Amino acid sequence: MNQNIKQISLISIAIISTSLSLFAGDLTKAYDMPDGKKIFEKDFLDKPTKYTLPKTCNLDDKESIARGKYLFHNINGGTAKGDAPKGLKKWIETKDKNGKVIKVAKDYGNCIACHDIENSIGGGTIGPKLVDYQKTFIKTGARDAQFVYQKIADPRIDLASTNMTINLASKLINEQDTCDITAYVVSTKAVEKKTTTKK
């Protein structure tokens, strides 16, 4: 074997074995969890982070609640129907690999994928029902807005093995979005009359 090629192969082997040993811990963890991809993403996050409900977060603000509702029921600004409520963007500008400014859909909460809530269409069942949350959890003092804010921001503080999305700690959504969704979850929600679409 040519000396150069031999050296390159040795270097590659060294790199591969170093990477394998770096990821060894993660691979073993993946065995007892169903979704390896999620674990992989979680391992790249910082440690579980404690958050405090910001003083600027006005839970009674109707505009904030409206934004929270929109964030709760939609995946991102690209697929969300209708106009976004005041103060919420559907698209954000970022730079691609070559430094060119591009528009991408803003990520929303998509809480509806796992939770049922008032007036939802097809709420998910992975997470607990959040219907009547104010009456059941807030008014009784079982939970408060700080708990909900932390839950949305980084649920690992409350439950290390959580299956809920990590929203603020992962920078999926920002502080204002977290505040808006909190305001929505703890708010009184009028139940709209559902019209059946059966034909």
Ligand code: HEC
């Ligand atoms: C992938 C599924 C999933 C998504 C998406 C999700 N959750 Fe959850 N959520 C859960 C599960 C599971 C729990 C049960 C406790 C836990 O695992 O932390 C939970 C618990 C909660 C609780 C605590 C209820 C209580 O008082 O005990 C709140 C509040 C909550 N989620 C709100 C949200 C909001 C708001 C969003 C959107 C930003 C969201 N969740 C997105 C799965 C999810």
